[in-house]
Amino acid sequence: MNKKLIQQVHHSFKDQFNTEPMLIFSPGRINLIGEHTDYNNGFVFPAAIDKGIVMAIGKSDANYTRAVSLDMNEDVIINLDNLQRIEDNTWKNYVIGVTAEILKAGKKITNYNCVFAGDIPVGSGLSSSAALENSLALGCNELFGLGLSKNELIHISQKAEHNYVGVNCGIMDQFASMFGEENHALFLDCKTLESESIPVRLHDYEIVLVNSNVKHALADSGYNDRYAVCQNIIKLLNKPSLREVSFEDLNVTKSKISEADYNKGLYILQENERVVNCKNALKENNLEKVGEILFQSHNGQSKMYEISCEELDFLVDEAKKDASVIGARMMGGGFGGCTINLVLKSDSEKFKHKISESYRKKFNRACSIYSVKLNDGTRVIK
Structure with missing residues (x-):
């Protein structure tokens, strides 16, 4: 895990919001094999990797929610009572989407602040989007004591992508990012969501x-x-x-x-x-x-x-x-x-x-x- 990245996100949150945040790491993923099979209820074979997104998150006393992307040098102000997707193809829709889907699931959250940055190259196919969704979903779950299982969280992440980003993705990226295991790949049945953790012995x-x-x-x-x-x-x-x-x-x-x-x-x-x-x-x-x-x-x-x-x-x-x-x-x-x-x-x-x-x-x-x-x-x- 990238210690420098953790420090950067931590310090940035403290500088901007003057409180101590909770820190989440959510990895990107590779897929050994099984491309475009996930939305066809097929088999995939992903694994979480040692590159990902670090998010600092904390409750806010303000009457709005604010999310800051250090990599993009941008922020978004969100009104929890009026969550609409933004027309542009932007990272902001992932944040809006996860927040909206948590509320749609009948869970109560109040305003929060979050700051995040990553070392996953965007557009590389390593699922920086799933890492961002999962970091926020888990962060809100822990911060507000929502009691959602990891299985429920990945479906919130997936729905955010469907309904607020407009990509009909399967569940693989969110699953691998959430459930990854060191030195293992996850043989995942996308129909039943049953998975088998398989050791990957790379030897030489x-x-x-x-x-x-x-x-x-x-x-x-x-x-x-x-x-x-x-x-x-x-x-x-x-x-x-x-x-x-x-x-x-x-x-x-x-x-x-x-x-x-x-x-x-x-x-x-x-x-x-x-x-x-x-x-x-x-x-x-x-x-x-x-x-x-x-x-x-x-x-x-x-x-x-x-x-x-x-x-x-x-x-x-x-x-x-x-x-x-x-x-x-x-x-x-x-x-x-x-x-x-x-x-x-x-x-x-x-x-x-x-x-x-x-x-x-x-x-x-x-x-x-x-x-x-x-x-x-x-x-x-x-």
Whole structure:
């Protein structure tokens, strides 16, 4: 955990509000495998990481609530009696949304102040949004003694995103950020919300994220478009979700939908199988097999679900050529963000240098690279 970040947030809160706050840390997450399966009631395999958001929160005597983002150098004043989303695509809607959903759940809160900052690169696909939602949800729960379970809190976070941000996200990001465990990934069934904590023994390897620093404008619309394709398939088949659709069922839709839409449905079914295979490979301590599955997943994301982009495909192709990398794929909603790579520790610096140089040469701009460790979930730190 970033001690400097904790101090910065703590001091800023005390300077502005002259009281001692409660401090929360909420991590970002990676997803080993299982992309776009969550809103289809499928399987995902996320893990919380050692980068996240630190929030200081305390009760306020003022007749308004104030939230301060140190990273954006912005604040928002909120009236608890009139919680309306702001038209712009802004972090403020996450704060407004979580606050509104807590009140909608019939819980009583009064005005509060909060200050937050993070070390998750925004737009990297590491779920800075879920970290922000969860930090505020847990903060309010603890501050006002709401008695909500962590399970209830993640649904408040998810509803905030649906109703105030306008993204039809599944529950994976909020779940992983809230329930993460050090050196483990969470095999999560998005239909039942049952999860199994699986040890991730990396041995001589480490997880390296390469951020393309690309955030295409179509990310949110592309996400919602694919959600609509999946909804259309289940409507045609009269099924509750793609989780209940077999490969045979899907073939029935072939004449009724475009080839591209059929491939998107097929990708979801295959990706669910890959998540299960990945879990079994980790249980068997077979990291090479995990790596192969990651490469297969990227191929499906790029060619079938069409959520990759030139930069992400390039990064995965370069990783594939490198003998020190046993697996790589794009990670997150798509159209930009990060690749996740399993890299031999002894060759890690060499890999980082090589991929940075080749990316700069190809696209005439820099990628960002960071190693991450698997960490515990959202918690009070003071």
